[in-house]
Structure formats: structure tokens, C-alpha cells
Amino acid sequence: MEGVLNQLPIGLSIGAVLLLIALGLTFTFGQMGVINMAHGEFIMAGAYTAFLLQSVGFLVALPAAFVVAGLMGLVLERTLIRRFYGRPLDTLLLTWGVSLMLQQLARDLFGAPNVQVVSPAWLRGGLGILPYNRLFIMALAVLSVLAIWAYMHRTGQGRRMRAVMQNRRLAATSGIDTGRVDQRTFFIGSGLAGVAGVALTLIGPVGPTLGTYYIVDAFLVVVAGGLGQLRGAVLAAIGLGLLNSYAEFWSDASLAKVIVFVAIIGFLQIRPQGLFFVRSRALT
């Protein structure tokens, strides 16, 4: 019985991980229609940043990873993705090519084996069933969501971002430099992947294939949550986290993945556009 109760916080903490890895994607996918398969490799870049900076300090790695992954995203946006707006399926394949190259690059830079990232001492131990590092990840997820919300609703840049998101053409004719907004969006979305990468070093392996372990889950969260919807992503991540947690508790890890997939297909039967979506009158 205690085990069943324990699955609740565990589910929430799985949800927090899902939310962290999917948050940046909600931006780039939801807002710009860019399906970035290299998102997983930005997570990896964040994790390697934590590896390189572990002598300096874990908390320093968070902003550093944000900047590193963000800059990688920015470069990707400027050099390649920019040419592909409005062609999301092509972008998907393009960024997959990029992700292959980034994986090999990581292999050449850091070696194929996993590297060791030591968790900071203050994250050892735990509260009840949840270790401190899980609580930290949950707190980080909450903070990230709050920061994003504040950015979008309380700053001029954020307002412009929302304007572009709702109606690109109107925003452009109203004098908003949509190119710059796109760059910023991509920087932030990729940067969030970097932050997720730092957090993941606490609980998972740090190696060249790290990104591939999370990318499909991240996309499922975005699909279930709806395009570009912050609250959709939050609810979907928590929902999938809980589902995962209980499905695995009562069956096993393999079956849990299949159950989650079936649940998402079923869910899309009821809400084909995800939890939340913006109504649109236009016809393609």
C-alpha cells in the first residue's frame, strides 16, 4: 500500500522530467512549427556542460548550459532552419541529420563511453520517497515554467513573441521584426533543453546517445499537450508522468511504454489537437 502511495510523488517527478525535456520543444515546435529532432542533442550538450563545469559548481552549470545549448540552437536556426519555415516535415528530417552529426561530434570530443558527473553533496539524501535530486528537478521545472510565463506575459519581448505566435503576418505588418523574435524563441527553447540536460545528469547516463533516450517522450508530451501551449505541456507532462508511474507499478516498464502510447492515440481521438489549441478560421 505504501508503494502505491509512493507512486504519486514518483509520477509527479517523472512528470517534472518530461516537462523539462519538453518545455523547450513546446516553444520551438508549438510556436514556430519547427520539429527539432536535434532537441535531444541540445539536452546532451547541457549534460556535457555540467560535466565540464563540475569542478566549478553545479549551479553555475545551469545558466552556462542554457547559454551553450541556446547558442547552438541559435546557430542552427540562423544557418539552416531559417530556410525551412513552413516546411515542418522537412525540418524534422533536416534536424535529424544534424542530430546524427552532433552525436558523432560528442563521441569524438568526449569519447564513446559515458562520462562521470558527480552530484553535488547538498543533493544527496532525500525527503520520504523522493530524493533531494528529484525534488530539485521538480523545483527546477516549476521555476522554468514560471520564468517562461513571466517572460511571455510580463515583458515586451514576450508580448511580441506571443503576437508572432498568434498571427505572424499581422505581427510583421505591425512592425515586429519576426526574424529576431524567431531567433529569441529558438535561443530560449534550445537553452531550456540545456537546462534539462544539466538536471538529467543527476539521474541518468551522460553520453553521446543521451538525447535519443528522451526525444520520443518529449515529442509525445508536446503532441498530447497541444501546440505551443504552456499549460497544455504542463498538464500533459504530469498526466503522462502519473500514467507512466502507475502503469509501470502495476505491470512492468516495457508494458508501461506501450500503455502510454495507446493512451495517447486514444486521447487524440477525443482531443485531436491536444489538450489546448488555438482556434483558427483559416483554411489551408
Added chain:
Amino acid sequence: MTAVEAPVEAPPVVRREPRRWQGPAAFAAVALLALVVAPLLLEPFRLGLLAKYLCYAIVALGIGLAWGQGGMLTLGQGVFFGLGGYAMGMYLKLHDAGGDLPDFMVWSGVEKLPALWTPFGNPVFALAMAVAVPVVVALLLGALVFRQRVRGAYFAILTQALAAALVILLVGQQGLTGGTNGLTNFFDFFGQDLAADETQRGLYLTVAVVLGVLYLGARQLVRSRFGRLLLAVRDGEDRVRFLGYNPATVKTLTFAVSAGMAGIAGALFVPVVGIISPALLGVVPSLELVVGVAVGGRFALAGAILGAVVMGYARTYFSEELPAAWLYLQGALFVLVMTLAPRGIAGLAAGLVRRRREAGT
């Protein structure tokens, strides 16, 4: 309007109305090359590899149909390939076991042949299932997602998740499927020794002929009214509704056809290569198939086939010569093709032909 629903990159401007004899002549030339020249020139090992690439080309043809013509980017084609492959593998396994339990069941602790396996002892049933199961799965998935107007990126991601889920399922049911090992160690193919060079040559010719027939069928489909309807659905699904058609039906049928092709390819792949395993139908192999189609040219059926063969050869070559560079090269090739030649080799070739024609007149 969301960008997700934006139309795909427009195909070539040239109308496909070359001189009457050109198409059949080119087809005959390729057929001659594939059926006569290749078996004479290539040593058995290389011919076997070519047979493998041609199996992938059959899948690619289906992807070309679904993605190039119908705008449905399917990242889970490995699922259908695998279902076809497993159907064939189950028959071969039972045939080799000759009434006993297949070897892997013995070491997985299965004592009695599972009911699911029993009918696969019949080759006709197994062959029928190799096509029917993928088609039915595609019809079901298509009916569910297309009716709800799930499309574009959503559809791509769902098919990808399907591939991931199937792999996990296959791996988890070791007693039923052979787990990660998959099904392998086949000896006899309809009375022929699978290790013999003649058998492999015969298999190669079978694959080549099947590919040719499916290509002609797909071509007919593309040029029919249905093909135009498919193109219309690709470019304006919502508009098609107001022409009185249900796009979901059109897409589901096309998706099922492409799944059936992948199933046939999987069934042929098993005797050619001698193994079917979850690793062959997961997320990455499914994506690699799509890469091949993009490189060859997704808007032309022949381009899809060409792409699969070229990527197959490139993979073998680099894996023999520069294994560490393969990921870089695959990634780079892909980025280059998507940015510089989104219509692939076929698009480039069409462009060259057009330019020469313009220069000539």
C-alpha cells in the same frame, strides 16, 4: 493558420509528359540491368547485398507514395516491414523445426507452440499475413488518426512512437518473438538450401521482379484519378472535403497500400538476409528509410527507389572503409540534400534534363 499545416515543398514544374517511348525504354533498360547484367557481374555476396537494398527500395516506394504523393510523412514504416518479416520468419522457423519447437522457444522456456504461431506453419497463410497484417494495422491506425484530422507533424510523431512501442513489445515477448535476437538461423526456403548461391540468385531475381511489378502498380495509381485526388489531398486536404471526398479515406487507403508494400519487402528480406529482429524496425531504421527516399527524390517514385539503393550502397561502403565517419556523412548528406536539393537526385536530374531541353530549343 499553423505552420504545421503548410503544404510541402512543391514538386517540379515540368509536366510529366515526356515523349511516349522514353518511360518504357528507361524502364526496360533498368530491368535489363537489374535482371541480366547485375547477376552476371556481381559476385554472390554483393548480389545478396543488392537484393537487400532492393527490399529497402520496395519500402521506399511505399514511402514515396505516402509521403511524396500523399504528404503523409511516415516515420514508422519499419513497423510494417517488421510485421511482414516476422510473418515470413515464423513460417521459415516452423518449417525448419519440422514439427518441433523453434530453437529460441526452447531456450526461452516455452513448452508448447503458442496458438498464435500454429497457422504460420502454412506458407500460404504466412505469405497472406505478411501483407494482410501490415495493411490491417495501417487501416486501423489511419482510420483512427486521419478521421480525427491528425496530420503533418503529429502523424509523423505518432508513427515514430508506434515504431518505438512495437520494438518494446517484440523485445518483451521473448518466448513469442525471439526478443532482441529476433528470428534467425533459417535453412530451407521452399525446398531450396538458403545458403546456396543459386537460391540467393533466385531470391534476388524474385525481389527485383516484385519491385518492378509494384513500381508499375504504384505508377498506375499515381497517374489515375485516385493519384490526382491524392495529390489534391496533399496540397489542400480541407479543400478536398468541399469537393465531396473524404480525405481520411484517401489517406487511409494510401497509407495501407504503402504498409502492404513494406510488408512484402519484409517478407522478402527475411530469406535474403536471414534474420528479422526488432532492431530492423525501430525508430532509426524507419528514419533511415525516409532519408533514402528524400535523397533519391520523394516526388518521383523512381527517385525513392534510387535513393534506397544509393543509401544502401553508401552505408555498406562507408561502413567498410570509414565506419567512424558514417554518422557524419549520413547527417551531412542529409542536411545537404534537404537544403540544396529538396527534390533529391530525381529532382536534380529532372532539372538537368529541362535545362538541356531549353538549351536545345
Added chain:
Amino acid sequence: MRNSLWRTGAVIALSTVTLAACAGQSGKSDTSASSGGGNTIKVGILHSLSGTMAISEVTVRDAELLAIDEINAAGGVLGKKLEPVVEDGASDWPTFAEKATKLIAQDKVATVFGGWTSASRKAMLPVFEKRKALLWYPVQYEGLESSPYIFYTGATTNQQIVPGLDYLKEKGKKKLFLVGSDYVFPRTANKIIKAYAAANGMEVLGEEYTPLGHTEYSTLVNKITEAKPDAVFNTLNGDSNVAFFKQLKSAGVSAEQMPVMSVSVAEEEVKGIGVDNVAGQLVAWNYYQTTDTPANQKFVAAFKAKYGADKVTSDPMEAGYNAVYLWAEAAKKAGSTDVEAVKKAAGGVSLDRPEGKVTIDGDNQHVYKTARIGVVQPDGQIKEVWNSGEPIKPDPYLKTYSWAGGLV
């Protein structure tokens, strides 16, 4: 205009790739045609040099190449130098079969050293049996196999898992929890463990499998802590070990109260998991870098000299290194590299290797090996705490164990 330039460039790039591929094929054929005689013996080395398994398999390739260098430096085999032909299995089982065919049919190698995963071995097995060629497989595996064309230089179950259980039993650990990746080796291993437990008054409280590459272990850790076993028997593979040990450690489960016995965690993996997460845990192998034999001191020194002082050596590497020596010795004994002659001569071939004395069992083509239980040390090395005293006779089908009667 600019556009068409780009296009032309792309055409050239693509056709270069295609041409290069074709040229490569013909070049290959030429060399194979001229390789019939000469003063060298070609041997194949077939491991994943790319993909997920490259992490592990590259180190085995390095050890095998080291052995070939050493043998060549000592005069080669039958007066000829060994010439390695290295191929990449690309972590893809059919590719292993394809490359094995190439090595045998096109390069005409005398023997092949290769494979890591059971799946890759199963995929290669029909190729070697049909073409009557030899494969030396260097990794511990799930047993229940004895192909006449494969030599198994890693441990079979009675040389690793059974001793691991013996050790736990000796320490009074009666309640076990089984954790494994979802594939053949863990499932077979756990079947054996359950039979052993039933016969030895031990209890299996849970048996859980996770997909390969799984990284979310909080639910599993919860299941384990709720079941309260005396010990965990871990057959997880690869990256999953990292996530499992990190999450187990942060859940506050210590090695003292609930030790984890692992059979796929060696020196190389300890580095990736992080020593602090795995220190104090148990592992079962036949060889450690710290194993104290004269041959091992030589091996470790030679390996570091060739590949760098920071490199570690591990059990599969040593088994691969041994495989080359065992084959060379059998060929010398047979006076030929002919497959059937080598097979006949191999039985009884015995050498002092880094792990101690190894002897080929002619009946099942496995190797007598000494089982060693180790504890992970804070410096990342593994310290031996128990060994079987003498090499254990390989018994892939566990025929000599009465409790295993119902297994096969």
C-alpha cells in the same frame, strides 16, 4: 543563378558519393582476388565500431589487435604474420551477419574474432555454420548453446552467475530481487537464478525487466525498496546501469544494507556510472584489472603502452585477448589454419592467461575459467573478494547441476 550553382554542387557531391561507393566495391574485389597466397594469414575482427555498442566493443577490438601485434612480434603463426581485417558490425545484428559473410567469402580469413551481444552472435551463427568457418566469441553469455563452429572464450552461466549466487548464499542473502534489461541474457539468467533459489532455500521477491536504454528507474527502485530483499541480482545492460545505480543511490539504498550483484558492470562501466554511485557493490566476472597474475601485469602494461595510460582493462577485453592466443596455439598444434584441423586440435589447449589458467573444453568448445567475485572500490578499480579456487569446467547446458534439470 545562385540557386542553380548550389544545385550543380549538390549533383556533383551526390555523384561523387555514388562513384566512390562503386569504386570501393571494385577495389575490394581486386584485393581479395590477389590474397590467396602470400606470407600472411588473414584473420577477421568483427565488432561494432559505430552505434550504441561501440562503447564496449571497441575496447575488445583493441585488445585483440594487441594480441595480434604481440604474436606477430614473436614470429607469427606457422611462420606467417597475422593480418587483421577489421569490419564494423555497426551495433546492428544483420550487419554482423553481412560482414561475417564478407570476411569469409570475400576476404577468405582463417578465423574471425568478434561479437558482443547475444543477438549479434545468434545472427552470425548460421553464417559460420553454413560456410564452415570459425568464430571466437569473447563475452560472457547466457549459455544453452554449443555451435560446432564457435569457440566461446567468455564465461557461460555456471562460471559467472552460479558462482555469484553461491557467494550470495554464503553471505546469508536469502531474499533476492531480479532486475534486468529486456533481452535474452537477463531472461535466461533469471530463469537459472530462480531454479537455483528454489533448490537452495532462497526466495525471489520480484523479477523486473526494463527496455534497453531505459533511464527512468524511480518506480523500479520503489518496487525494490517495498519488497525489502537481502540483495539485488542485476543483469541490466549498458546505459541503463548508469541510471539505475544513480537513482538507487539517491534513494538512500546503500551497498551495506542491500548489495547489488551485477554481471554486466566492469571497470569501463564503473567510470560512466560514477564511482560514488556504485562503490561497495558486488560484481561477478572471471578477470579484473587488479587480478594478480604475471600474465596480467604484462597485459595491463602492454595495453596501456599501446592505447594510453588512462585506459582500463576488463573481462571481455581479456577474453578477446585470450581468444587470439588460443586460436594461434591451436593452429600451431594443428600445423595448419584449416578450420577442421584447428577445431580438432583445440581441445585441451591450455595457456596461462591474465585471468589464470584457461583450457579449451573440446566437447563444447567453451573454456575452463576461474570465477571471481569483486567489490567496486572508491578508486574505480575492482577488488577480488572471493574466487572459485580452480578453473570451473564449462557447462553451457547446466547438465551437471541437478536443480537445473527442468531448464532445458
Added chain:
Amino acid sequence: MSEAPAETTPAATASPETALLETALLEIRGLQVAFGGFRAIDGVDLTVGRGELRFLIGPNGAGKTTLIDVITGLTKPTAGTVRFEGLDLAGRREHEIVRLGVGRTFQTSVVFEELTVLENLDLAASFRRPLWSLLRRGRGVSEEVAAALETIGLTSLARSRAGVLSHGQRQWLEIGMLIVQRPRLLLLDEPVAGMASDERERTGELLTEIARDHTVIVVEHDMDFLRRYASQVTVLHEGKVLMEGSVDEVRADPHVQEIYLGRAREDAEDAVR
């Protein structure tokens, strides 16, 4: 998959003869549509009889296009009923409504640019064929399609890709595609928006010709066009029917004038969008 073979003739979908006599072609009662809190349509009643040419006018945001969207199944109403030939259209999907005999065009024309003019028309004309028969290669031009080509004046461009057509030609092609569908109710959404004056004239003639043997509803707010081609007009304003009557009555109405005075400003905003 099953629906296509079932409906092979237009008559198969028609309701019994008696119902035809008693009911109007289109009957809308108490229609409401809300987007979130915003009421795009707020209690509209509308009856269109057989053979009528009805103009729907009103400033931006009056609910004209939304009304058409509801009739054709693109938007679901919050309340109220839409009956076509006595059949309730609620819950029917777009293509099903088309199959009942309701066709429409869009403000921004969406023809299939990759297909030729002929192929576009052929596709529109074939929807009643069973699906399997579509697998055959369609060769030759049916009389119906040829006639439509003639009507819309695109015979000489029949084998050109629709992508090369001018804006006006596209609109005519759309109308042609609508004609070959043989609908019993045609809904045209701003057919002359963005057209040059000679194109407008040609479109007007086309409209008159079609209206001779079809029931047509036209959404338009070009007053000039209205004056020349309209007879019966319904004015919508803020989701409600403001008035119905002849063109002259409507133009003389002070309310309507008041609404349309503000139009210049809204048009400017429209251009921005």
C-alpha cells in the same frame, strides 16, 4: 471506404418528393455560433427558396462567412438548426454535406496548383464515382466538364497547370468546379474580392448565367457589384439579421447606411490582416 459506392447517383441522396414541395431549399432557425465569449452569430433566421439568387451583405465581423461555414459543416453551431431540403445538417461532416448537394467557394481561392485546369474540374466532377473506379486512368473530357470549361471561359487553358492562372481565372475555375459538382445550393464567398473591374464584369455575367438554373447565395460587400447583379438581399450586422429586401430597399435604409459609413475604417484594418 464504404460511403463512396453507396452514393452513385445524385438522386439517391434526395429526400422524398412530398418534402421537396413543402419545404424551402434552405431553412435556418435560431442559429447561434460562439467563439469563446464572442458571439459571431446571434440568433439568425434565414430562408432561401428554390431558384433564388440571394446576396448576403454586412460589414466585417457581421457573421457572413461564419454563416456559410456553418451551412457547409466547417463550423459547429452552438444552438439552432440548419435544414437543407428538410434534412437537418447538424453533425454531418463537410464532404457529406457536399454529397447532399451544397457546394461552396472560398474567399481566397484554393484550386490545386499542381493539377491542370482540366484535372481540377475532372476531380470535382468525379466525387460520385465509386472509389475503385477512380483507379482507372481518366482519359478524355466528359461533356459536363467541357461545358463547364466553356462557361468559365478557360477552354484554351484546359491543359495548363492551375498554378499559372491569374487571380480572376482561379475564381472562375473554382466556380467551374462548383458547377460540375451539380449542387442544388451554391455558396459563393466574396467572388469578386481583389478582382480588376473587367474581371468583375465577367464574374457578374457568370453569376447571372449560373443563377438561371441554380440556387445561389453570394456573400459580398462590394456595393457596386451588388447594385448591378443582386435582387434579394439579406443584411447581417453583429451576428443578427438587420433586414431583408430588394437592393433598392436595402440601399435606402438609414440603418444600413449608418453601418456602412464606418466601413472605410474597417476595410483599412482588413488590409492589415
